Amino acid sequence: MSKESAVRYYKPRAEFSLDVTDIQNFVYDMSRCIKCKGCTWVDHTYMPGARFMTRCPSATKFEFDAYGAYGKMRIGHAMAEGVLDWNEKALEIIYACTLCGACDVGCKRNLDLEIELSLEALRVKAVKDGVGPMPAHKKIAANIAETHNFFNAAHAQRRDWVAASGVTPAEKADVLYFVGCSASYTNKEIARATARILKAAGTDFMLLSDEWCCGNTLFSVGLYDEAKALAERNVEAVRRTGAKILLTSCAEGYRMWKVDYPKLLGIATADLGFEVLHLVEYVDEKIKDGALTLDKPFETRMSYHDACSLxxxxxxxxxxxxxxxxMGCVEPRLKRRRGTNGVYAQPREILEAIPGVQLVEMPRMRENAFCCGAGRGTGEAFPDFARWAAAERLEEVKYVGAETLVSTCPWCKNNFSRVVKEDGLPVxxxxxxxxxxxxxEG
Ligand code: SF4
Ligand code: SF4
Structure with a gap:
């Protein structure tokens, strides 16, 4: 081979993008899976023993290779190449997965394959091909279309939590609190607490005059067009308010606003026109500024669960x-999202600052944390799987002897609470x- 042709050979040449509406963008990633199972096992160096060594809820629960990321990559590759058609089992395997991202982090330890995006693209393909999403997901989509919320509750009741909070939102403020469906309807205690915390920090905040669902479940199950319509509507509504900060108290909503709205709109997070913060990021700043003091004791042995979306x-x-x-080399340089720069420090620093809190870490923590099982359409389509995942995580809580389990997402709270109640656990x-x-407040 001449020097000139060798240079041509090494030159990146196949065009691709990270657009999840075209499965062909991820054929490289799906086809290069070497079945090493780094997506299933937590790195051995972090593990105290054999009990909590898996990171993939789907592969751990169903104990069959098809359910691991490696199985889904093979199914997706075969479908993208036109040698496999959808069938009932393939559809179940693609959706019996919490889209928790643990496989993506594990795979990127070695290979930098875009596993999470491949899984998202597969669900978009399932919908485009007329087989997805699952029936339970279609019901949620109908709820959102009809009443602009996940639960099909009365839209007029979305602000019912405000009166009990004792806080009056401002007409205009730099901070806009996006409450989300759960805190508006089923977990009003979170909305009330958030409002009171902001008041204690001396922060005026506004609400959207007509808040709609963030569309997390729509995007997560592959209903791309429906999710995009909500992204356009919601981002425009926030831009019109002139808010500088969009604050959420829900990890799933946070990911939607910060990551998936930009993805749906074809822009960067930095181009949204406002900053997206979770409550813990805001509170951490306020504690460091001296505007908030957490001085009332809370005597408990506590463990913190990293919600996947935060x-x-x-x-x-x-x-x-x-x-x-x-060798997969790309041009221009692609800054990979490997999960190591998530929001890990702030919640831990906040909890450790509270007198009486003894914070103990579970073996699977930070980017290796084991998903609670509830989010991204799993709880609705596969309730038994969601329950199993929460029970598995609660075994870890037991293992470290924590009396209190804390998370940053209503979906985690509800799924864990259900299992704790049903199983009579002392947590x-x-x-x-x-x-x-x-x-x-004490
Ligand atoms: S870690 Fe990546 S390459 Fe290895 S089996 Fe999992 S998806 Fe395939
Ligand atoms: S997203 Fe989570 S549940 Fe799905 S394959 Fe990856 S690790 Fe397993």
Whole structure:
């Protein structure tokens, strides 16, 4: 081979982007899976023993290779190449997965394959091909279309939590609190606590005059067009208010606003026109500024559960178009989202600052945390799987002897609470907003 042709050979040449509406963009990633199972096992160096060594809820529960990311990559590759058609089992395998991102983090330890995006693209393909999503997901989509919320509750009751909070939102403020469906309807304690925390910090905040669902479940199950319509509507509504900060108290909503809205709109997170913060990021800043003091004791041995959408799935989004060549090298450089820059420090620093809290870490923590099982359409389509995942995580809570389990997402709180109640476990499950408020007000 001449020097000139060798240079041509090494030059990246196949065009691709990270657009999840075209499965062909991820054929490289799906086809290069080497079945090493780094997506299933937590790195051995972090593990105290054999009990809590898996990171993939789906592969751990169903104990069959098809359910691991490696199985889904093979199914997706075969479908993208037109050698496999949808069938009932393939559809179940693609949706019996919490889209928790643990496989993506594990795979990127070695290979930098875009596993999470491949899984998202597969669900978009399932919908485009007329087989997805699952019936339970279609019901949620109908609820959202009809009443603009997940639960099909009366839209007029969305602000019912405000009166009981004792806080009056401002007409205009720099901070806009996007409450989300759960805190508006089923977990009003989180909305009330968030409002009171903001008041204690001296922060005026506004609400959207007509808040609609963030569309997390729509996007998660592959209903791309429906999710995009909500993204356009909601981002425009926030831009019109002039808010500088969009604050959420829900990890899933946070990921939606920070990562998936930009993905749906073809822009970078930095181009939204406002900053997206979870309550814990805001509170952490306010404690450091001296505007908030958490001085009321809370005597408990506590463990913190990293919600997937606030941790490994929360890194900012930047659209990408480039070329790929030999050994997968890409041009221009692609800054990978490997999950290591999620929101890990702030919630832990907040909890550790509370007098009386003894924070103990579970073996699977930060980007290796084991998903609670509830989010991204799993709880609705596969309730037994969601229950199993929460029970498995609660075994870890037992293992470290924690009395209180804290997370940053109503979906985690509800799923853990259900299992704790049904199984009579001696664990108190709380949202971090409730813990922070207790440390402020006593
Ligand atoms: S870690 Fe990546 S390459 Fe290895 S089996 Fe999992 S998806 Fe395939
Ligand atoms: S997203 Fe989570 S549940 Fe789905 S394959 Fe990956 S690790 Fe397993």
């Amino acid at each position: 941790s490994r799935l929360s890194e900012p989004w930047t659209p990408y178009e480039g070329k790929r060549g030999w 108190q499950v709380m949202d971090i907003s409730e813990v922070i408020l207790a440390a402020i």
